[in-house]
Amino acid sequence: MHGWMSAQILPSPEIVLESARDFIPQDLLRELPISLYRLSVGLLGGIVLGFLLGLIFGLSQLVFRLVMPLFTVLVQIPTLAWIPLLMLLLGIGEALKLTILIKAVAVPVALYTCAGVQQISPKLAEMARTLRLTPWVFAHRLVLPSLLPFLMTGIRLAFSQGWVSLIAVELLASSEGLGYLLVQNRQLFMLDLVYVCVLVIGAFGFAGERLLLLLSQRWIYWPAAATDTGNVTSMGTYDLRGWLLPLVLVFAWQLASGFGGLNSAFFSSPLAVGQTLYGGLLEGNLAHDLAASLLRMLQGFAIGAAAGLLLGGFTGSNAWADRVFTPLFSALRSVAIFAWLPLITAWFGLGESARVAFIALASFFPLLLATHQGMTQLPPTLQEVSRALRLSPLSRLRYLVLPSILPSLFTGLRIGMMHAWVGAIGAEYFVSSGEGLGSMMMRAQQLLASDRILAGIVLIALVAAAVSWAIGSIERRMTTWRYL
């Protein structure tokens, strides 16, 4: 009405409602079931696969030692990084979507199931032995209930990651589904309909998370240990046997490529990938792309993390702000992150600012959540002590607030930076630019240059590992009191 923002960029709620009336029965009700069908098949397949894998890893020491190191390395690679290679191998049909989705779901389910099996109380297992329970009763009365809390945490994580991955892959390569609807309406610049899609994606994400939370609360009616320990893979011991499987696989892969068993356009040999990596990093084009992606990631992260910290600190320390903003933020957070991309490109154009804005948004939510959580969980006893000591606001911050929120802050930093990195690659997929690993991989996919795609995957994984290692070691240095 007042017109200081064009109706095309930010349509009024009235217009959105108006267009929704035709859009929902005609387009949405046609595309939504397709996405939901993919989601349910992917979830089911991923949960079954992940559960079986997790059981095997958890029950067999040998398999754990042989496979877990490789598995841990592979899952460091963000799901998104596999998309160009899988597009090359599987095309852009249903197989691509289901593979991505099942991978995104199976990994957290497998890791949490494995951790769940490993933490079965030895005392209860011994009790079960003295009761000479039959294998069936043992599984049904001891194993399943013990790992249920872990399994449910894994499934909740898997749902969120699966929903995000599905929207991403539908945005990128699809002629059906919610993601496709987003792209189509964005291209027609019908932003009012894009808003409706974003709302629906958010609503389903929110509903799914709520439903799973409700189910866990209903099924887990006994006091169970917290399962939200960020690092669930650190259990058990690794040894040299962990190198065996990767070496055998790489060797077999090289042999298969050498004998022509693998088409080099779709899956080039490890040697070729090594050469591409070495040459590209030395001569500059890969180094250039890597630097561009890293710079972009850091810019977006700096903005998003700062905003998340400030708002998280604010809502965490001010009860009034908490009541006003936190529900809004948690609603926005349940929108699968890639669903924002069409809107961001509409607001910021198809250039660098859109990419950075998207990365900032991706890293904003983890930091907001972590800071908010840290602030609301300040130990009440120490708060009382600092009041009794009449600490100045500055010393309160220095001696109470900062040290208490550091652990959750670092969790937020690690997740936020991971999201920023995945966001950078994703932004480069969708908003193509000359430079950056994501754009390079998309170009390589069109040119059938699988050596460069694989080189890109290796670099993405290395950066992800380096980021998590760096933040982990800073955290250990800064919170030494936790390890004393």
Added chain:
Amino acid sequence: MTLEFHHVRKTFTVNQKPMTALDNISLTLAPGELVAIIGASGCGKSTLLRLAAGLERAEQGMITVNGQPVQGIPPQVSLVFQEARLFPWLTVAQNIALGMEHRDLSSQQKAQQVDEYLVMMGLSGFAHAFPHQLSGGMAQRVAIARGLAAKPEILLLDEPFGALDALKRQQLQDMLVTIRQQTSLSILLVTHDVEEAIYLADRVVVMSPRPGRIRTTLPITLSWPRSRTDSALQRQRQQLCDLL
């Protein structure tokens, strides 16, 4: 059922160093007998029970039930641990019923017997409670009920009444006496309560620590029924305290 230990030796590795937990243990638990084992902590009392339950294997010597060497978990033996070890996701009734897995009972018979154990343990009304809703003493009583529910011929009790208040402890001790009158259950009871040992046992075995050895055995000559205030009991109590 007779439980026998013949020259049993058990070593553990602690910090890469071998540590002898039990050395040259020979002990016989006759059918229907109650033997109490008493001694300082760390003298291997619990290990003795774990060996009899088949949870550990001895390096030397032999453990037999009715002359048969113990292999795996012997079916005639029930072990009640020091901690209740209830399954947190099962109700009290389900936890007790878990002890009846190997008995050929219809679900109706099971439910009826579970009810009987609940009454016996003073837990009626708690059938559908979960372990986290129970006090430590109540949880321990459920564990004892689960141990009895298997209808064992040898019951191994590892400081079963330690977590209870004095009154409940006396009630459960009396319950144990009643069970012994009605059945031919043999009981090996680990305790650190001198009075409990004298009040319940036919013999008290005194152990010494590092390495765990049997120092002496004291037969309790008191007749049944016993009274805690009896002067004869107090005399034997003094006798035992002098040995410790």
